[in-house]
Amino acid sequence: MREVALFVTCLVDQLYPQVGQAAVRVLERAGCGVFFPEAQTCCGQAVFNDGFQDDARRLAAGLIGALDGAEAVVAPSGSCVAMVREWYPRLLRDDPVLGPRAAALARRTYELSEFLVRVLGLSDVGARFPAAVAYHASCHGLRGLGLREEPVRLLAAVRDLRLVPLPGAEECCGFGGLFSVKFADLSGAMLAAKLDAIEASGADVVTATDVSCLMHIGGGLARRGSRVRAMHLAELLVQG
Amino acid sequence: MSGPRIDMIGNARRALQDPALQQQLRRAMPSFRRQRDAAVAEVADWEYLRSTAAAIKDHALAHLDRYLTELEMQVAVRGGVVHWAADAADARRIIVDLARRRGIRRVVKSKSMTTEEIHLNPALEREGIVVVETDLGEYIVQLAGETPSHIVAPVVHKSVEAVADLFAAKLHAPRHERPEELAGVARQTLRAEFLAADMGVSGVNFAVAETGTIVVVENEGNARLTTSRPRIHVAVMGLEKVVPRLADLGVMLSLLARSSTGQRASVYVSLLSGPRRPGEPDGPDELHLVILDNGRTRLLGDPDLRAALRCIRCGACLNICPVFERAGGHAYGAVYSGPIGAVITPVYEGLDRAGELPFASTLCGACAEVCPVKIDLPRMLAELRGRAVRAGHATNLDRLFARAWTLLMERPARLWIAGKIGRTLQRVAVRGRRIDRLPYPLSGWTAHRVAPPLATQSFREWWRMDRGGGR
Numbered sequence: 020m021r022e023v024a025l026f027v028t029c030l031v032d033q034l035y036p037q038v039g040q041a042a043v044r045v046l047e048r049a050g051c052g053v054f055f056p057e058a059q060t061c062c063g064q065a066v067f068n069d070g071f072q073d074d075a076r077r078l079a080a081g082l083i084g085a086l087d088g089a090e091a092v093v094a095p096s097g098s099c100v101a102m103v104r105e106w107y108p109r110l111l112r113d114d115p116v117l118g119p120r121a122a123a124l125a126r127r128t129y130e131l132s133e134f135l136v137r138v139l140g141l142s143d144v145g146a147r148f149p150a151a152v153a154y155h156a157s158c159h160g161l162r163g164l165g166l167r168e169e170p171v172r173l174l175a176a177v178r179d180l181r182l183v184p185l186p187g188a189e190e191c192c193g194f195g196g197l198f199s200v201k202f203a204d205l206s207g208a209m210l211a212a213k214l215d216a217i218e219a220s221g222a223d224v225v226t227a228t229d230v231s232c233l234m235h236i237g238g239g240l241a242r243r244g245s246r247v248r249a250m251h252l253a254e255l256l257v258q259g
Numbered sequence: 260m261s262g263p264r265i266d267m268i269g270n271a272r273r274a275l276q277d278p279a280l281q282q283q284l285r286r287a288m289p290s291f292r293r294q295r296d297a298a299v300a301e302v303a304d305w306e307y308l309r310s311t312a313a314a315i316k317d318h319a320l321a322h323l324d325r326y327l328t329e330l331e332m333q334v335a336v337r338g339g340v341v342h343w344a345a346d347a348a349d350a351r352r353i354i355v356d357l358a359r360r361r362g363i364r365r366v367v368k369s370k371s372m373t374t375e376e377i378h379l380n381p382a383l384e385r386e387g388i389v390v391v392e393t394d395l396g397e398y399i400v401q402l403a404g405e406t407p408s409h410i411v412a413p414v415v416h417k418s419v420e421a422v423a424d425l426f427a428a429k430l431h432a433p434r435h436e437r438p439e440e441l442a443g444v445a446r447q448t449l450r451a452e453f454l455a456a457d458m459g460v461s462g463v464n465f466a467v468a469e470t471g472t473i474v475v476v477e478n479e480g481n482a483r484l485t486t487s488r489p490r491i492h493v494a495v496m497g498l499e500k501v502v503p504r505l506a507d508l509g510v511m512l513s514l515l516a517r518s519s520t521g522q523r524a525s526v527y528v529s530l531l532s533g534p535r536r537p538g539e540p541d542g543p544d545e546l547h548l549v550i551l552d553n554g555r556t557r558l559l560g561d562p563d564l565r566a567a568l569r570c571i572r573c574g575a576c577l578n579i580c581p582v583f584e585r586a587g588g589h590a591y592g593a594v595y596s597g598p599i600g601a602v603i604t605p606v607y608e609g610l611d612r613a614g615e616l617p618f619a620s621t622l623c624g625a626c627a628e629v630c631p632v633k634i635d636l637p638r639m640l641a642e643l644r645g646r647a648v649r650a651g652h653a654t655n656l657d658r659l660f661a662r663a664w665t666l667l668m669e670r671p672a673r674l675w676i677a678g679k680i681g682r683t684l685q686r687v688a689v690r691g692r693r694i695d696r697l698p699y700p701l702s703g704w705t706a707h708r709v710a711p712p713l714a715t716q717s718f719r720e721w722w723r724m725d726r727g728g729g730r
Contacts, residue, residue: 027718029668033678034711036718055722061668068622070644070653071661078668106641162624191581195621197660202619203703205271208585209621210707238708241693 021139023051024089026082026103026128028096028230029061035230041253042095042131048257049139058085064102068196072110079107083120091138092128095253097160097228100130105163130160131253132228136169143176147259153185153222153247155213155236157229161189170228170252177255183220187212194235210239217247224248226255262608265592267615274587280416284584287415291578294521295629302517312514313633315507316499316569319468320559326468326501327550333471337533339546346553347377353549354460354493355382361491361545363388363458367449369475369482370394371462372410372572373495373551376594376607379460391452393481395445402429408588410595411519411574416587449481459485459543463496464571465511466548469504471532473548476515478526486531492543494531498550499559499568511571514631519573554607563642567602569632576626576636582619591616598626598636605643614652617643656700675719682713 023046027039046053063078082103086092094100107121114121135141154174160166174182193199193209200206213236217225225240227233230251237249274280299305319326331341344350358366366388368374380390380401392401396414400407403425407413414422419438426444427434435441461482465474473494475482486492502511516522535542558568577583577597588596593604593613601616622637630636647653653661667673688694694710696702704710716724 029674032718033674033681033713036714036716036721039718040721055719055726057719057722058671060671060674061664063668066661066664068641068644069657069661070618070646070648071657071665072645072648074661074665077665081669105638158621158623158625162628189625191621191623191625193581193621195623197657198618198621200701200703202268202271202582203706204275205582205585205619206621206703207707208275209581212581234711235708238693238704238710241709242707 021051022090023053023134024086024092025053025055026059026062026086026092026094026099027055028094028099030230030234031095034234035251038095038230038251038253041251041257042093045131045135045144045253045256046093048144049135049141051139056085056089060085062099062102064099065196067102067106067110068198075106076110079110079121080117083107083117083124086124086128087120090127091134092124093131093134094128095131095228095251096230097130097157097164097166098231100128100133101159101163103128130164130166130228132160132169132173133164133166136172142172144173144256145259146176146180146256147178148255149179150223151181151183151221152255153183153217153220153225154188155185155192155217155225155227155232156189157227157232158191160228166228173252173256174226178259180255183222185220185222185225186216192232192235194231196231199235210235214239214243214245218243218245222247224250224255226250226252228252262612264611265604265613265615267586267590267592267619270590270592271582271586271619274590275585279418279421280587281585283416283418284587287412288578288584291412291521291574295518295575295578296521298517298521298523301523302513308510308514309631309633312510312571312631313566313569315502315510316632317566319502320499320565320568323498323501323559326503327498329468330466330471330501331550333468334533334546334548335471337471338536339471339533339548342547342549344377344549344551344553347551350377350495350549350551350553351379351382354379354495355386357491357493357547358383358388358458359386361458363491365452365456366390366458366460367393367452367456367485367489368397368459369461369477369485370397370413371460371495372407372594373462373497374460375407376553377495377551379495391449391456393449393452393485394477395442395479395481398445398449399425402426406589406594408596409574409577410572410597410599416589453484453488456489458491458493459487459489460493460495461486463494463500463548464515465508466496466501467503467505467508468501472505473531474508474512475529475531476512476525476527477529478520478522480527483527483529486529487542490544491547492531492534492545493547493549495549495551498552498555499570515571515573518575518629518631558603558606561606564602564606564639566634567599567606567639569634570599570603571632573631575629575631579625579629580620581623581625582621586619591619598640599634602636602639602643605647610643610647610650610652614647614650617641617647671719675717678713678717682715685712688712
């Protein structure tokens with residue numbers, strides 16, 4: 020049995036624990052033994068994106084320590100994985116101790132759909148979900164990690180799930196961390212275009228691989244009083 | 260370097276409140292993208308072309324001293340004169356002095372962002388010289404007293420109706436509505452200018468070191484006239500525009516045309532090697548090439564940002580950028596806008612002035628995906644954010660957030676306790692599993708979205724209860 024450390028991410032931990040629970044179950048169904056290193060918190064992306072690289076380094080050191088020893092690390096978030104994979108080695112390149120550990124962690128950290136499809140070679144995880152689903156391709160998973168096919172393959176294998184095309188699926192929803200607060204109007208305008216497309220798609224549910232995008236999109240849908248629900252990919256894969 | 264701090268946040272807000280601008284951007288930008296995508300899809304080995312172009316540019320940049328010297332020699336051998344300009348003021352002085360010495364009264368210009376960068380037009384006009392932009396878009400921008408809002412499509416911010424109004428008011432011509440008619444009006448005016456001008460000023464898309472050839476790419480034919488009709492041709496180039504060999508153009512021109520305007524090839528590609536030679540029927544008597552630094556060697560000496568000098572000014576990163584599509588180019592408050600502008604402006608003009616630009620992005624990465632020379636723009640934007648913070652440009656609020664977040668997240672116990680406290684405190688705000696209004700500074704969030712409450716049980720609490728902890 021494959022041992023997998025769940026890097027649940029801070030947003031999932033505090034705001035969307037059901038996504039973490041779903042990720043655990045999906046991984047267990049896929050035959051993995053899942054454990055949760057409790058010393059983990061935030062990858063540091065929140066402060067890094069705002070330019071606070073020293074703070075990001077401190078949080079990176081914490082996460083590297085928390086996840087040391089895990090053979091494979093899986094997170095239900097493309098952007099947190101992109102932070103670990105792209106930025107940890109770069110941020111810590113001059114650190115003789117943490118640098119190599121950051122590089123090693125970067126090599127064995129995976130986004131959930133990436134792990135299921137690329138590492139385990141799965142596409143059908145045995146889920147059933149009777150609904151029309153639109154897939155929003157979260158930017159960091161898509162362009163940061165190169166995950167274009169993986170989430171779609173998993174969705175396509177869910178029984179009774181009808182995948183509806185989402186025009187502009189690869190366009191950013193406008194979240195961008197503190198961008199959504201500082202440039203609230205720009206972010207809101209980007210979100211509006213995304214919500215229009217989702218509502219016009221005829222979907223019952225919009226899904227993605229990042230809860231940050233879904234917090235943004237779902238928050239926008241709720242603000243509009245839309246009937247469309249935002250659900251993380253893991254939540255769909257655990258249905259039925 | 261100069262000017263007040265660029266207020267991108269305020270500029271973007273004002274742009275969003277301008278319905279005419281919004282309508283124009285939402286009409287133009289998606290069609291730019293579609294054209295580019297279609298042109299790129301035709302090329303089987305696009306990724307190979309991109310890698311090759313990046314390698315050509317990297318090689319040229321790594322041996323810039325050698326190739327610029329070779330370029331100077333080859334231009335001189337063919338009868339041209341090379342001038343070196345350390346900064347914008349230097350470049351202006353060189354061109355104004357030349358115009359003065361030659362008794363120039365009228366200048367025609369073809370499209371050149373580099374001459375925008377050095378603010379050439381006002382400098383010439385102060386000498387009493389009449390300067391006329393001959394690219395249709397630039398001509399419109401000049402008539403309106405504005406600046407270009409896009410590297411390739413300078414007048415993308417203006418609707419046809421607005422241009423019709425402008426022409427009717429400024430050219431005292433009957434009001435025309437159709438783009439073809441408007442172009443006809445401009446063509447009539449400009450033809451006379453070409454014939455009257457004694458100096459033509461152009462930009463440079465590529466300069467070939469081995470042959471001393473200046474390459475100018477365009478679609479209207481105005482650059483060909485600008486560089487050949489007047490008796491003096493002045494070409495202004497950033498020093499990063501040099502490529503080693505003529506053969507390199509095969510890669511670069513294809514990438515440029517497809518990436519910028521979605522064309523297989525640009526309508527006019529002029530390869531200019533020296534002024535008119537004895538016995539030749541046309542061409543200028545004199546050719547002057549001004550090679551501009553203006554911060555570029557600073558970029559060259561910056562390993563994290565150096566690759567930004569690969570840029571061939573195709574504008575693809577502007578066209579794909581969701582921020583540009585809504586804020587427009589003028590919101591960037593600088594000559595170069597969009598993702599590439601947000602990277603190079605802080606280097607050229609300083610973080611004091613342009614420190615906010617790198618933050619005007621979600622780091623979505625779409626720009627890096629389309630860049631024909633593979634500039635990792637989001638990585639550079641993130642890098643510049645770090646520099647802005649280190650240089651002390653973060654607001655107190657930002658610092659407070661970063662300090663609080665790091666303190667909170669540094670110890671799992673702190674996060675656990677804060678979660679407990681937060682769940683109690685949030686009861687005043689949560690209505691039906693959502694928070695409809697948050698106080699400043701988070702009020703911007705709830706203007707467009709509801710906020711999620713902290714879960715009644717965090718994941719880590721669930722793990723302890725359900726799984727009994729472990730590791």
